[in-house]
Amino acid sequence: MKPLISWKRITIGLHARLILWLLALLGTLWVVLWSNTTSTVKDTASQDIDQRLKTTATLLLGLYTRQAPDKASRDQAPAIEPSRGVVLTIPSTLGRETPLSFEIISLDTGILATTPDFPGAARDSSPGFEDRTIEDQQWRIFTLADRRQRLVSRAAILQSNGTTRADNLQRDFASPLIWLLPVFAMLAVFSVWRGLAPLRRLEKAIAVQDPLAPSPLDIDPAQVPSELRPLIITLDRLMQKVKEVLTRQRAFTAAAGHELRTPLAGCRAQLQVARRSQDVDKRQGAIDKAQHSVDHMSALVEQLLLLARLDPAAPPPDMEPLDLGHLVRQIVDNVVASNPDIRFRMQGIDRPLFVQGNPTLLDTLIANLLTNAIRFSLPQGRVDVSLARQCDQAIIRVIDQGPGIPLKERDKVFDPFYHCERDASGKSGNGLGLAIVQAVANAHGGWAEVVAPDEGGTEFRIYLPLAISTV
């Protein structure tokens, strides 16, 4: 029991399991997406800034070069008037974006134009991109030089602006991911809940089953997912089987009650008669009859207990190798002595035929078959007992010349408390003999069947597996 409990403790429901898996997958996906987006955004932002720096510097250089095209073509130094005082301002129409700082310098005449915030310390940077710390501020600078016109244009931007740019991009691209995560998580929970609805319905249908009166589940297999269909069909079949077993069990109990009540009633009536009787002989007679009833009941109870012990759920009986021929001969000899008006004919019992069996139970089996055959035999009738071997099976055959069993009753003869109407001679059993025969055969791994020989009468066949040494 203990491992079951600890196992239960760590078992998580299917819902929780699926949801956990889905959430884990979603989480992983989200983390990958997030980191990917973040790095892309950073790259894009820096590329974007570099592009802007480059464009600005090129634009600026182009602007000043075109001012004196004639001179440029003559490969002379451009005669651009120094205009140190030119201060450019860019209207801040770009919203959050901070404008660039730039300057254009003529190597001959000095600064042609500059934005006021351009860091002077950056003036010695070489062409291309460069990162510089100027007065505790990180700058990114792009320098472009035109050697022929001896012009240098520089564009610079504070690195913090680049970060802001990245942050802005991040906000635009990655923020949907933040609220998508809970939405997807909720959708995952919902879809698991919806997807497992048939399972919950099945669970409910099983939960409402009355264990004492199981009935087929009230679920149409066509209405459930295909994965659950075999489960429902199997469960239905199981319920049907349990129902049959319960019905048989109840019929058995009712029949046992019925069979026990009559002798019990007789015993009670006789004892009451004895108690009230003044006549000694009558009293003695009544007590004798009560005793007879008690004997009858104890025999019945004995057989009921035997049947209970032979139940497939009970522990198997002790087995040993037995010679069936020897066993049959012993029992027939006993029966012959007490039934002189029946002729017994034996066949095949001289050959040793070993089965793995319980001597007491097999004794009961053969004796019950013989008792049954004798009960339905007319005086001077014949009973055939034969032993044969078929593959790895031993067959015991008991054939009587009685009235036979109608076809429709043939599969009922092994039922407990089945009484045959043809038994009109007053010799009546209690209906357990053949049930015990079948139970014993089953307990030995064999089976019992009844057939109707062509020449009339009834033939019982018992199949028992041979002991391994004989096979």
Next chain:
Amino acid sequence: MRILVVEDDDILGDGLCEGLRQDGHTVDWLTDGRVAEQALEADTFDTIVLDLSLPGRSGLDILASWRRSQHLTPVLVLTAREGTRDCIAALDLGADDYVVKPVDLAELEARLRALLRRATGHADNRLSCGTLTLDRADHMVWCADEVVDLSAYEFVVLEALLERPGRVVSREQLESRLYGWGDGPESNSLHVLIHKLRSHIGASRIETVRGLGYRIVS
């Protein structure tokens, strides 16, 4: 009273018959369903105890057949089967009472007395005519408040006469009530019993109606 017991089990049937006889009743016993079905054609009984599982014909079939033939004798059904289905079926087919085995003899007898009481329209176990009173349950007879000591046979005859005061009860009816199908009585034994009864309760109380039988008058 005269009781028919239909029960196929030897020991129970014997016990019931013997027990009811000890209570002073005349009991006849049948074990076969087919015979029982015909039993009411030739004989009359006061009450019947009928087992349901019988060889030949089932108790329910027999009951249905009796009721179809307008036999109104009270029937107490005796069965070993559990459950109310059989009980309802039997009562609907015309049974008057239902007892599940095993049954107590005293209870069975009391139930039969009750059935008889109901069938004959009496309120209790007492029958009376003038100053003469008979108690069926206690087997006591009083004549003008004096207890009269009667033998079992005398009691049966007086009981039969008191069931229909003033009306004639035939010799055959009295004899079947006394002996059932059992030991055949000598031809004059009823005569002797009537004579003894008259000496106990007064000669004028029992009148002989020649060729028909006897009747009791106040």
